[in-house]
Amino acid sequence: MKQIILRAHPQGRPRADDFAVEEVPTPVPGPGEILVRTLWLSLDPLIRFALDETVLTGAARVALGEPVYGGTVSRVVESHHADYAVGDLVEVRSGWREYAVVDPAQQRMGFRRIDPAAFASPNAPLSAALGIIGMPGQTAHSAVEIGRVAAGETVVISAAAGAVGTIAGQIAKMRGARVVGIAGGPAKCRAVEAIGYDACVDYKAPDFEAQLAAAVPDKVDVYIDNVGGDVTMKVLPHLKMKARMPVVGFISYYGDGMEAPGPDRMPGFLRFVMSRSLEVRGFAGQMTGGQKALDDLAQWVADGKIRSIETVVDGLDNAGTAFADKFGRNDQIGKLVVRVGKE
Numbered sequence: 001m002k003q004i005i006l007r008a009h010p011q012g013r014p015r016a017d018d019f020a021v022e023e024v025p026t027p028v029p030g031p032g033e034i035l036v037r038t039l040w041l042s043l044d045p046l047i048r049f050a051l052d053e054t055v056l057t058g059a060a061r062v063a064l065g066e067p068v069y070g071g072t073v074s075r076v077v078e079s080h081h082a083d084y085a086v087g088d089l090v091e092v093r094s095g096w097r098e099y100a101v102v103d104p105a106q107q108r109m110g111f112r113r114i115d116p117a118a119f120a121s122p123n124a125p126l127s128a129a130l131g132i133i134g135m136p137g138q139t140a141h142s143a144v145e146i147g148r149v150a151a152g153e154t155v156v157i158s159a160a161a162g163a164v165g166t167i168a169g170q171i172a173k174m175r176g177a178r179v180v181g182i183a184g185g186p187a188k189c190r191a192v193e194a195i196g197y198d199a200c201v202d203y204k205a206p207d208f209e210a211q212l213a214a215a216v217p218d219k220v221d222v223y224i225d226n227v228g229g230d231v232t233m234k235v236l237p238h239l240k241m242k243a244r245m246p247v248v249g250f251i252s253y254y255g256d257g258m259e260a261p262g263p264d265r266m267p268g269f270l271r272f273v274m275s276r277s278l279e280v281r282g283f284a285g286q287m288t289g290g291q292k293a294l295d296d297l298a299q300w301v302a303d304g305k306i307r308s309i310e311t312v313v314d315g316l317d318n319a320g321t322a323f324a325d326k327f328g329r330n331d332q333i334g335k336l337v338v339r340v341g342k343e
């Protein structure tokens with residue numbers, strides 16, 4: 001079988017040649033274990049944390065020569081466990097490989113059985129278990145809850161074209177808010193508006209600050225932050241007193257370590273937190289959202305209130321390039337998944 005290993009620890013932004021494809025024997029499951037075949041692989045920003053030589057945050061760690069860490073939707077093809085039959089579907093963090101041996105008793109985060117009936121419609125393809133009816137969906141659901149998004153309010157969402165952003169924007173619209181996205185480039189902004197955002201501002205444009213000011217004339221009640229960095233520093237002056245700021249992630253710094261190079265921006269950030277009485281709250285979306293978020297999301301998708309938006313890459317061989325693009329060129333819209341095997 002094929003697998004993709006970590007060839008070099010990325011320095012800053014990951015590059016396609018940090019990864020290498022190799023052929024290895026298909027593993028053999030022992031007592032209590034199952035052999036799964038990967039159907040879909042999820043390329044999430046959190047994988048970046050696992051690739052550093054010295055891991056600063058996150059539970060997972062990938063050593064050189066090991067298969068890269070990541071969530072999958074997989075089918076059981078051999079079972080030595082009473083609760084799992086051949087043909088069953090599971091979500092499992094089994095990594096960038098075609099087959100994996102899994103011990104269900106050892107699984108914690110990111111492991112669940114998938115009911116195929118819940119993914120039978122075109123609105124909810126099986127890959128949506130890694131997106132809108134999965135961890136990014138739970139995260140978007142939690143962000144809107146933590147932000148207490150209400151009808152008539154103005155919500156700004158950074159990384160609006162990403163997995164979390166495309167879902168959070170749809171949920172905030174369902175709640176009757178005016179939703180403004182921030183994304184990189186005119187094409188991405190048009191895609192964000194096509195999802196249902198009221199407006200989208202291009203943070204790569206030279207007049208980003210003027211575009212942003214024009215898009216939020218009544219100031220901002222909730223800022224759902226996926227990126228941190230320059231974008232966030234430019235949103236802060238537009239926040240109302242007591243604005244809520246759910247901190248989902250800070251992708252603009254990933255790979256820079258905990259103390260990024262450059263000037264210390266904490267004074268500017270803390271000035272706004274204090275003087276505007278901001279409510280800033282970080283959270284782990286999967287745990288905060290839990291089963292309630294998955295149930296809500298599945299229902300909203302079934303009712304046609306929200307929809308799954310994905311970029312699909314074909315073939316495990318292309319996972320490294322697609323993952324590197326996430327931090328560079330990035331023309332991906334919605335949840336990025338790799339089709340590894342036929343369903």
Ligand SMILES: NC(=O)c1ccc[n+]([C@@H]2O[C@H](COP(=O)([O-])OP(=O)(O)OC[C@H]3O[C@@H](n4cnc5c(N)ncnc54)[C@H](OP(=O)(O)O)[C@@H]3O)[C@@H](O)[C@H]2O)c1
Binds near residue numbers: 044249334
């Ligand atoms: N707290 C949690 O439990 C949790 C769960 C899931 C995700 N997260 C975090 O939430 C964020 C979004 O995740 P996701 O799954 O939606 O990611 P995604 O689908 O990979 O999208 C990431 C987006 O980030 C934008 N981006 C990349 N570098 C940037 C930069 N330097 N400045 C501004 N934007 C940049 C890219 O958009 P452009 O092309 O528009 O730049 C891209 O669309 C990440 O920070 C992730 O780590 C947190």
